Amino acid sequence: MSGKLETYLNEVFAPYEELSQMRELKEELLHDLRERLTDLQTNGHSEEEAFHMTIDSIGDISEMVENITAQTRQLQQIVGMDFSKSNLQNSDFKEIAVHDGKFNYSNLQGSDFSFSDLTNSSFKCSNMERTLFHCANLTRAQFVKSDLKGATFKDCLFDGTVFRFSELGGVCFDGQRFVGAVFDYSGLRKTSFRGAHFLHVSFKTDVKKAIFDGATMDKATYALLRSYKADLSNVTVI
Amino acid sequence: MEHLRISSDLLRGHTDTIILKLLLTGDKYGYDICKRVHADSQGHYELKEATMYSSLKRLEQEGNITSYWGDETQGGRRKYYSITAKGKQVHAENKMNWEHAKRILDALI
Numbered sequence: 001m002s003g004k005l006e007t008y009l010n011e012v013f014a015p016y017e018e019l020s021q022m023r024e025l026k027e028e029l030l031h032d033l034r035e036r037l038t039d040l041q042t043n044g045h046s047e048e049e050a051f052h053m054t055i056d057s058i059g060d061i062s063e064m065v066e067n068i069t070a071q072t073r074q075l076q077q078i079v080g081m082d083f084s085k086s087n088l089q090n091s092d093f094k095e096i097a098v099h100d101g102k103f104n105y106s107n108l109q110g111s112d113f114s115f116s117d118l119t120n121s122s123f124k125c126s127n128m129e130r131t132l133f134h135c136a137n138l139t140r141a142q143f144v145k146s147d148l149k150g151a152t153f154k155d156c157l158f159d160g161t162v163f164r165f166s167e168l169g170g171v172c173f174d175g176q177r178f179v180g181a182v183f184d185y186s187g188l189r190k191t192s193f194r195g196a197h198f199l200h201v202s203f204k205t206d207v208k209k210a211i212f213d214g215a216t217m218d219k220a221t222y223a224l225l226r227s228y229k230a231d232l233s234n235v236t237v238i
Numbered sequence: 239m240e241h242l243r244i245s246s247d248l249l250r251g252h253t254d255t256i257i258l259k260l261l262l263t264g265d266k267y268g269y270d271i272c273k274r275v276h277a278d279s280q281g282h283y284e285l286k287e288a289t290m291y292s293s294l295k296r297l298e299q300e301g302n303i304t305s306y307w308g309d310e311t312q313g314g315r316r317k318y319y320s321i322t323a324k325g326k327q328v329h330a331e332n333k334m335n336w337e338h339a340k341r342i343l344d345a346l347i
Binding site for chain 1 (some may be wrong): 239267269272282287288289291292295296314315316339345
């Protein structure tokens with residue numbers, strides 16, 4: 001029965017195994033649940049009954065995971081901002097072409113990158129709340145540990161674009177096309193991909209609250225999303 | 239059932255303070271906190287692990303508690319939580335706020 005608990009937790013924590021904080025939490029939780037399981041059985045509950053009561057005692061595990069990873073992301077961004085030399089709030093970067101540009105540890109809140117070419121550029125630990133990306137070329141651009149809450153993406157080129165450990169909750173990617181893009185460990189709570197197209201896209205993260213209605217995707221992307229329990233009820237596989 | 243659910247929402251809003259209070263009397267680990275909440279509420283409130291750990295991690299990040307791994311050799315390691323001076327202050331403030339709110343609610347409800 002205790003092995004069954006471990007299997008259950010391994011499955012729930014699978015998307016976060018690279019985060020040391022989550023590995024520790026899994027160890028703590030496993031210890032607690034084993035003790036609870038033993039207590040319940042000592043009090044006369046059957047093995048099966050005790051197992052279900054134990055699982056039930058956890059509560060909303062996805063909410064907990066989301067809270068904790070969001071806190072981690074926020075913290076990393078704040079640490080990054082301490083080194084910030086460039087306060088570029090509300091800047092106008094329209095139509096710029098900056099291949100291999102570096103926008104690390106920057107405050108880019110509300111900046112406009114519309115019609116820009118940002119191929120190979122990197123955005124690490126940056127505050128990018130409410131940034132605008134209309135018709136931007138984001139080929140192989142990297143967004144790492146950045147906060148993109150309220151950002152707008154329209155008609156962008158997402159070819160090999162990487163979003164890792166970044167906050168994209170509530171962002172709208174409706175109708176966009178993603179080839180070889182990566183969303184690993186990013187916050188996708190209520191992120192919308194309605195009618196989007198995916199080819200070889202990686203989603204190693206919590207996607208249960210992301211929206212994929214009307215999206216089309218290749219089999220590999222579909223299989224990955226399914227294993228992370230995304231809602232794929234209205235998706236076309238190509 | 240409905241009224242029970244609402245009262246548990248009301249209690250959940252005070253999870254941080256409930257945990258801080260338990261830690262005032264000594265360091266504790268996760269399951270120990272759950273058990274004591276259950277016992278101290280005479281079985282009326284069951285603190286879910288998910289709610290508890292969200293709160294513990296938040297309290298730790300805010301500097302209200304610290305944690306360390308125990309040195310148990312049997313049955314796996316336990317992580318203990320310990321209240322800081324700042325945590326004690328936060329508990330006292332929250333308790334005062336609650337007393338204040340309680341007086342207002344008692345007069346209004």
